[in-house]
Amino acid sequence: MTGDKIDISVTVNGRRYRRAVEPRRLLADFLRYDLRLTGTHVGCAHGVCGACTVSIDGRTARSCLTFAVQVDGAELETVEGLAPDAELSAIQAAFHRNHALQCGFCTPGFLMAARQLLAETLTPTEEEVRTALSGNLCRCTGYVNIVRAVMSAAEDLRANREASHV
Amino acid sequence: MKPKAFRYHRPADKADALRMLAEEDEDARPLAGGQSLVPLMNLRFAAPSALIDLNACADLATITVADGVLEIGAMVRQREAELSPVVIEACPLVAEALALNGHPATRHRGTVGGTIAHADPVAELSGVAVALDAEIVIERQGGRRTVPAADFFLDALTTVVEPGEMVTAVRFPVLAPGTVTAFVETGMRGHGLAVAGIAAALRIAGGRIDWVRLAAIGVSPVPVRLAALEEALTGRALGEVESAIAGVADPLGDADLLDNLEGSSAYRRELVPTLVARAVRVAVDKMGVAA
Incomplete structure (x- = not known):
C-alpha cells in the first residue's frame, strides 16, 4: 500500500x-x-x-x-x-580563487549547474553563464564573482582540455 | 519537507498508463517531469492518492512531423524539444518559447505535455499553442479526443482534462516557409518567471504584414489570443506597426486580467502593446537571417 x-x-x-x-x-x-x-x-x-x-x-x-x-x-x-581525490576540480578551484562563495550553502548547486554548462561549451559568453546559472539563487555574493569564476574555469579548461575533472 | 504518502505506479508504455489511470481513483495524477506537481506536493497544496509515473513510457516521448503537423509527445523533455532540429525547422516558436521556460535544470526534467496540462498562466508554451491554433491530444483508456488550444484552458491551473484522462501529445502546425517568429517576455528578474509575454508569428509580402498570429501569457488566467491586434496589423507596412498597435483601443477585449504582487492589471494592460511591438520587431529582424 x-x-x-x-x-x-x-x-x-x-x-x-x-x-x-x-x-x-x-x-x-x-x-x-x-x-x-x-x-x-x-x-x-x-x-x-x-x-x-x-x-x-x-x-x-x-x-x-x-x-x-x-x-x-x-x-x-x-x-x-x-573532487573524488580531494583535489579541487577546475570549477571548484576557480570558485575558490575568485571568492565565488561566502556562506557556501548554495555552492553545491552552482557547481553542478556550472559543470553542466561547461560540459556543453567551453566558450560561453558571460550572458550564457548567467542564463545557465539563472535557476540557482545566492543571497551572499551578488553573483558577480560566481560568473567570473565560471568564465575563469572555462578559460582554464580550454587551456587544458584534457583536465580530468570537469 | 515531505509529501503526503501516495501509491506509486510505473507503467512501461502509454496503454499501461491509461489502464492504471482508469483503475485508480479520481485523486490519482499522472507524473510527467514533476517540476510543477512535486513542489505542490512538497508544500502539501496537492496530495494525490496515487502517482502514475510516465517517465518510462518511451511511446509518449516522440517527435514527428507529418501532413503539416509537428506532433510532440507529452513526455518529450522541454530541453529536448528546445534543442531539437526537427522542432526548430518545423515550428521555431516552440523552441524559442521553451528556452524561456524555467531553467536548464527544470527543462531537463520538465515536459511538453506537463507544462500544457499544468496550465500555469505564465507558461510560455501555452501562449504558443493558443497563438498558432495548436491541438491538444487527450486520451483515456479506450478513448481519444483532440481539443483546440483555444478551448483547452479554462482557468489558471484548470483545463478540460477530466479524471481518468491525460494529455498525450500536442500538435503544432508546421509554419509556412518565410514565417518569422518571436517570443518576448518581461519579468522581475532577467531570467526569472515572466510577468507577461507575447508569442508572435508573421509573414511579410511586398513589405507589408501578410499574416500574423499573436497571443499573450501572464495577463489573464489563461492565454489570450490578440485577435484585434492581428486584424489591425494585417496589411500594414513595417513602418506602420507602432501606429497600428496604438490604434487598437482595447487589445485585451473582455479578458479577465490578473492583478497580483508581480503587477497590477493596469500594468499588464500597458505591457501588451509594448511587448507586441517588440515581438514584431524581433521577428522582422530575423528576416535578414531567414532570407
Missing part, C-alpha cells in the same frame, strides 16, 4: 547503492539521509533555489523535485563526485 517501500538500485558518483525507499522519499532526502551524502543542500524544497541540483544520467535536475524511486537504475553525480 501507500507506505510500502520499493527496492531501488542507483549509481552515485560511480558507486552502486541498493536501498528500499518509500515512494514519497525525495531524491534530495535520499541522498542526504539514506546515503549520508550531505554535500547536496536543500534550500527551499520546492524547486526555486537550485541548491539541491544534482546530475541524473548526465543532465542537471533538482533533487527536491524528483522522487528517489524514479532514479532506479540511473547514474547520478553529486557535488561529492567533483
Whole structure:
C-alpha cells in the first residue's frame, strides 16, 4: 500500500547503492539521509533555489523535485563526485580563487549547474553563464564573482582540455 | 519537507498508463517531469492518492512531423524539444518559447505535455499553442479526443482534462516557409518567471504584414489570443506597426486580467502593446537571417 517501500538500485558518483525507499522519499532526502551524502543542500524544497541540483544520467535536475524511486537504475553525480581525490576540480578551484562563495550553502548547486554548462561549451559568453546559472539563487555574493569564476574555469579548461575533472 | 504518502505506479508504455489511470481513483495524477506537481506536493497544496509515473513510457516521448503537423509527445523533455532540429525547422516558436521556460535544470526534467496540462498562466508554451491554433491530444483508456488550444484552458491551473484522462501529445502546425517568429517576455528578474509575454508569428509580402498570429501569457488566467491586434496589423507596412498597435483601443477585449504582487492589471494592460511591438520587431529582424 501507500507506505510500502520499493527496492531501488542507483549509481552515485560511480558507486552502486541498493536501498528500499518509500515512494514519497525525495531524491534530495535520499541522498542526504539514506546515503549520508550531505554535500547536496536543500534550500527551499520546492524547486526555486537550485541548491539541491544534482546530475541524473548526465543532465542537471533538482533533487527536491524528483522522487528517489524514479532514479532506479540511473547514474547520478553529486557535488561529492567533483573532487573524488580531494583535489579541487577546475570549477571548484576557480570558485575558490575568485571568492565565488561566502556562506557556501548554495555552492553545491552552482557547481553542478556550472559543470553542466561547461560540459556543453567551453566558450560561453558571460550572458550564457548567467542564463545557465539563472535557476540557482545566492543571497551572499551578488553573483558577480560566481560568473567570473565560471568564465575563469572555462578559460582554464580550454587551456587544458584534457583536465580530468570537469 | 515531505509529501503526503501516495501509491506509486510505473507503467512501461502509454496503454499501461491509461489502464492504471482508469483503475485508480479520481485523486490519482499522472507524473510527467514533476517540476510543477512535486513542489505542490512538497508544500502539501496537492496530495494525490496515487502517482502514475510516465517517465518510462518511451511511446509518449516522440517527435514527428507529418501532413503539416509537428506532433510532440507529452513526455518529450522541454530541453529536448528546445534543442531539437526537427522542432526548430518545423515550428521555431516552440523552441524559442521553451528556452524561456524555467531553467536548464527544470527543462531537463520538465515536459511538453506537463507544462500544457499544468496550465500555469505564465507558461510560455501555452501562449504558443493558443497563438498558432495548436491541438491538444487527450486520451483515456479506450478513448481519444483532440481539443483546440483555444478551448483547452479554462482557468489558471484548470483545463478540460477530466479524471481518468491525460494529455498525450500536442500538435503544432508546421509554419509556412518565410514565417518569422518571436517570443518576448518581461519579468522581475532577467531570467526569472515572466510577468507577461507575447508569442508572435508573421509573414511579410511586398513589405507589408501578410499574416500574423499573436497571443499573450501572464495577463489573464489563461492565454489570450490578440485577435484585434492581428486584424489591425494585417496589411500594414513595417513602418506602420507602432501606429497600428496604438490604434487598437482595447487589445485585451473582455479578458479577465490578473492583478497580483508581480503587477497590477493596469500594468499588464500597458505591457501588451509594448511587448507586441517588440515581438514584431524581433521577428522582422530575423528576416535578414531567414532570407
